[in-house]
Amino acid sequence: MPAFADLNETHLFNPLWSAHARFHGAWFLAFAAGVALISLYLMWWRNEVFAPVLLGLVFAIGFWIATVFGPAYGGALVDPNGHTHTIAGIEANMFLFSVFTMLLIAALGLAARIGRAKSLNERTSRYLARHEQSARTGCAAAALYRTNGNVSG
Template sequence: MTITIQVLVTVSVLTYALVAAAADLNGTHATNPRWVGHARFHVVWQVVTHIGVGVIALVLTWVPLGPPAWRIGAAMALTAVILGGFFLTAATMPLYGGELADPNGYRPLRVGARGRRIALDQNVLLFLTGTGVLLAALVLVVVNQGVR
């Protein structure tokens, strides 16, 4: 069961350390000439930080340098901080005038639901997926009374 938990944690880490990083290090964000230079600096800083935290989380998840319960638990906590930070930032957008998407960036996905077309923000979709996978790992930890 530990391997399943490790794989789930890895998938969750990859949502912010690989997929989101790739989405941010391109012309829609980091090199977008319509963004002020300071905003581009902050997005690159965030991406580099997320990649670094992701590497630490993956090392904790896979390298047997201590008790598995502590290592995997720490990786899950780091990942929860990154993913939770996204949702806290999204929830507080009215306080600082933030927006989930830039008109020059990724467009929301349009999907059919109950005969209607709805827009799904790709950031929200990615981080909900990462959070759901992390929660699945947590459920397995609880059901199995820990990681061995």
């Protein structure tokens, strides 16, 4: 989402920004797109949930750190030369990142539960496979023992 919002004259193509500031903007957008692609790959092709959610949460936390410490480095949430958008009376970045962060925290909790369930399921499957194999081996040995006439009945 930030790529669409930042690829315009208010951000990356803003003539009032220095060339170095635009460089950092382009670098950030490329990095964010790369992390998003890796996260999609992990979710769709590797069936991994926890790592992509954690990466998203790191991205969101970065926004909040930049917002909180903006006054210390002369940063601002909104460029005075750009457009200010609001949603329900709240600055759009604050609103969207608040929703994004809450959803990611909930997803992290679900991913942790899925991970624990998956881990428990894998351990249970290994346990059952070992005991099923032992039962088959034990039954085969007992049947062989009976057919050799060692056990009556």
